[in-house]
Amino acid sequence: MSCRLRFSDGKMAIGPLRGGRRLLLAGFGGLLALMLVAGADAVLVLRQVRSSDAQIRDSYLRRSRALSQVRSGIYQSAIVMRDYLLSEDHAVARAQVEKWTAIRRETDRALRESAAALDPVEAEPLQSLEAEVQDYWRLLEAVSQTPDAQGQHRASFLSGELVRRRTAMLSLIDRIDQISTRELSSGDTQLNITFDRLQLRIGLMLGATLSAGLMLAAFTIWRTLRLESELEKRFEEGVRARQELKELSARLVSAQEEERRAISRELHDEVGQSLSALLMEAGNAAASVSTDSAEVRRHVESIKRLAEASVNVIRNMTLLLRPSMLDDFGLVPALEWQAREVSKRTGMRVQVAAEETAALSDEHKTCIYRVVQEALHNCARHAQARSVKVLVRQEPSKILLSVEDDGRGFDAVRTRGLGLVGMEERVNHLGGTFLVDSFPGRGTTVAAELPVVI
Amino acid sequence: MEAPTRSIRIVLADDHTVMRGGLRLLLERQSNLQVVGEASNGREAVELAASEQPDVVVMDIAMPHLNGVEATRQIVSRSPDIAVVILSMHSDESYVIRSLKAGARAYLLKDSAEADLIAAIHAITEGKSFFSPAVRRILKEDYVHQLHEMGAEDSYELLTNREREVLQLVAEGKSNKEVANLLSLSVYTVETHRTHILQKLNLHSVPDLILYAVRKGIIS
Numbered sequence: 001m002s003c004r005l006r007f008s009d010g011k012m013a014i015g016p017l018r019g020g021r022r023l024l025l026a027g028f029g030g031l032l033a034l035m036l037v038a039g040a041d042a043v044l045v046l047r048q049v050r051s052s053d054a055q056i057r058d059s060y061l062r063r064s065r066a067l068s069q070v071r072s073g074i075y076q077s078a079i080v081m082r083d084y085l086l087s088e089d090h091a092v093a094r095a096q097v098e099k100w101t102a103i104r105r106e107t108d109r110a111l112r113e114s115a116a117a118l119d120p121v122e123a124e125p126l127q128s129l130e131a132e133v134q135d136y137w138r139l140l141e142a143v144s145q146t147p148d149a150q151g152q153h154r155a156s157f158l159s160g161e162l163v164r165r166r167t168a169m170l171s172l173i174d175r176i177d178q179i180s181t182r183e184l185s186s187g188d189t190q191l192n193i194t195f196d197r198l199q200l201r202i203g204l205m206l207g208a209t210l211s212a213g214l215m216l217a218a219f220t221i222w223r224t225l226r227l228e229s230e231l232e233k234r235f236e237e238g239v240r241a242r243q244e245l246k247e248l249s250a251r252l253v254s255a256q257e258e259e260r261r262a263i264s265r266e267l268h269d270e271v272g273q274s275l276s277a278l279l280m281e282a283g284n285a286a287a288s289v290s291t292d293s294a295e296v297r298r299h300v301e302s303i304k305r306l307a308e309a310s311v312n313v314i315r316n317m318t319l320l321l322r323p324s325m326l327d328d329f330g331l332v333p334a335l336e337w338q339a340r341e342v343s344k345r346t347g348m349r350v351q352v353a354a355e356e357t358a359a360l361s362d363e364h365k366t367c368i369y370r371v372v373q374e375a376l377h378n379c380a381r382h383a384q385a386r387s388v389k390v391l392v393r394q395e396p397s398k399i400l401l402s403v404e405d406d407g408r409g410f411d412a413v414r415t416r417g418l419g420l421v422g423m424e425e426r427v428n429h430l431g432g433t434f435l436v437d438s439f440p441g442r443g444t445t446v447a448a449e450l451p452v453v454i
Numbered sequence: 455m456e457a458p459t460r461s462i463r464i465v466l467a468d469d470h471t472v473m474r475g476g477l478r479l480l481l482e483r484q485s486n487l488q489v490v491g492e493a494s495n496g497r498e499a500v501e502l503a504a505s506e507q508p509d510v511v512v513m514d515i516a517m518p519h520l521n522g523v524e525a526t527r528q529i530v531s532r533s534p535d536i537a538v539v540i541l542s543m544h545s546d547e548s549y550v551i552r553s554l555k556a557g558a559r560a561y562l563l564k565d566s567a568e569a570d571l572i573a574a575i576h577a578i579t580e581g582k583s584f585f586s587p588a589v590r591r592i593l594k595e596d597y598v599h600q601l602h603e604m605g606a607e608d609s610y611e612l613l614t615n616r617e618r619e620v621l622q623l624v625a626e627g628k629s630n631k632e633v634a635n636l637l638s639l640s641v642y643t644v645e646t647h648r649t650h651i652l653q654k655l656n657l658h659s660v661p662d663l664i665l666y667a668v669r670k671g672i673i674s
Contacts, residue, residue, distance in 0.1 A: 268516065268543055269469075269516055272543045272564075273468075273470045273472075273473055273543070273564070274470070274472065275565075276473060276543065276564035276565055276567065277470060277472040277473040277475075277476050279564075279565055279567070279568060280473070280476035280477065280479075280480060280567055280568045281472075281476050281479075282568075283480065283568035283569075284476060284479045284480055284483075284568075287483060304568075307565070308565045311543070311564070311565045312565075314543075315543060315544075315545060319546070324516070324544065325546065325548045325549070328515070328516075328521060328523075328549075329548055329552060333548035333552075334548075336548065337546050337548055340547075340596060344595075
């Protein structure tokens with residue numbers, strides 16, 4: 001009963017363990033996913049940072065290039081205009097105007113480009129610059145289209161209008177340049193912030209992954225320890241259960257032996273004796289009645305025959321249950337009787353070489369007797385042996401026992417019937433060792449060694 | 455009419471009252487048999503035998519306190535003249551041999567008591583041995599079986615005619631002196647014959663010899 005309770009306890013403990021396995025799998029999966037997500041995120045953000053950095057630098061470069069083009073366009077157009085004004089030759093002047101027109105085109109293009117590359121918020125100085133530049137163009141246009149302009153306006157134009165406007169424009173360009181630089185540095189700052197954020201993100205991810213990993217490790221260790229202790233408990237339970245089973249079977253064997261002895265004795269001493277008495281009384285009765293009553297005599301004879309048959313049955317039953325010589329005279333007479341019986345019954349030749357052993361305990365006598373009985377039974381039934389040798393020898397601290405037949409043998413390593421197990425159990429219970437040596441075609445030897453304290 | 459000889463005094467030893475009652479009835483129907491005491495265990499039997507000094511003790515084997523074989527040994531060793539008849543349920547030779555070695559002169563199975571007990575008592579008071587037919591048969595069968603098994607020679611063939619005569623008389627319970635008288639030999643010669651017989655048959659004692667004779671069917 002106690003065994004069964006313990007086993008069911010064990011079974012109940014399996015539930016949470018199965019849940020733990022699922023939890024563990026989920027945990028490991030989650031950790032892996034977390035690590036993948038963190039890695040992918042970091043790579044993504046880094047790529048973003050790199051591309052936005054390149055973009056910022058690219059637009060700054062474009063802006064500066066465009067602005068310096070605008071600046072050089074303004075300078076060049078001033079120089080070309082001056083050359084135009086100063087040139088005496090008409091054809092040279094024409095060429096200067098054409099040159100200026102090309103410069104103006106280029107400069108306009110650069111202006112548009114820089115406007116495109118600049119943040120719309122900073123568009124105001126650029127618009128004024130554009131207006132200034134248009135004014136400037138208009139002025140230069142007017143100069144270039146005026147016939148003989150070289151003569152009339154040269155001095156005033158050069159010293160006044162042109163220089164003034166140019167200076168204003170250049171200062172505007174400088175302002176735009178500053179804005180552009182500021183934009184670059186603000187881009188850098190933005191980039192730094194993004195970087196910081198990325199760092200924080202990676203740090204957080206790392207922390208999360210690490211703590212998840214730690215938790216998982218802790219859970220795994222806890223679970224392993226629990227499984228280990230569970231296993232240990234189970235193992236101990238198994239050992240204890242086996243021990244209990246062994247004790248139980250030993251108790252069963254001795255109880256069975258006691259029962260047999262009691263029944264055998266009861267049959268012999270009570271039933272057998274009563275039947276014998278009955279027989280005699282029947283004889284006495286027959287003797288007391290008048291001798292001419294043939295009827296009564298026949299009945300009495302019938303009673304006697306029945307009683308005689310019953311006595312014989314009782315006698316055989318008694319001996320089969322437990323031979324009385326085992327208790328009355330000891331082991332050797334019992335073994336010899338057993339040998340004679342087996343020999344008579346099966347035709348197998350049974351030789352007993354047993355020494356009358358001094359003061360053997362009842363347990364030892366019974367054990368040896370039953371082992372020999374079972375072995376002889378096997379020889380006759382399974383081995384188809386023709387002759388068997390039973391040997392019992394007493395040594396100072398032990399008893400050696402062997403039953404050797406010339407039968408067909410069997411594979412002792414693989415086959416082990418219930419009979420052999422029973423013999424082994426009996427021998428083991430008395431602290432002895434049990435051995436079966438057999439091989440197909442080579443006979444069987446069953447041997448045991450029992451320690452005895454005398 | 456012949457004057458009755460002194461009646462045979464008998465002690466019964468059996469732990470079953472009914473059995474003892476039956477036996478007493480059986481025995482006392484004979485005019486020359488007299489039951490002088492009943493014992494219900496081995497110890498009582500030994501005491502009764504000592505105090506009553508009967509001619510015959512009819513003894514069961516399975517008894518409390520002291521079994522019949524041991525009780526027989528004690529009675530015979532104290533009073534060799536008391537003849538013990540074993541009356542038992544056991545038919546195995548180990549019981550027969552041990553009873554004989556303990557000094558019993560007859561061995562009967564209880565189921566044949568009614569038929570054989572009177573004959574057995576008369577036989578043993580004349581110094582002979584007696585065995586139930588069933589016991590004789592078992593002993594003989596076992597012996598023949600064993601001889602057959604061992605493939606042994608029948609050692610009886612080794613004996614001379616004179617030795618066979620001596621064997622039969624000794625087995626019947628005669629003393630050396632009686633044998634000497636019967637065969638007109640000196641006691642010393644009988645003694646020598648006995649020694650030879652035991653040697654040739656590989657026997658060690660008179661009970662062995664009796665058993666051998668029963669097995670061979672020399673005596674009954």
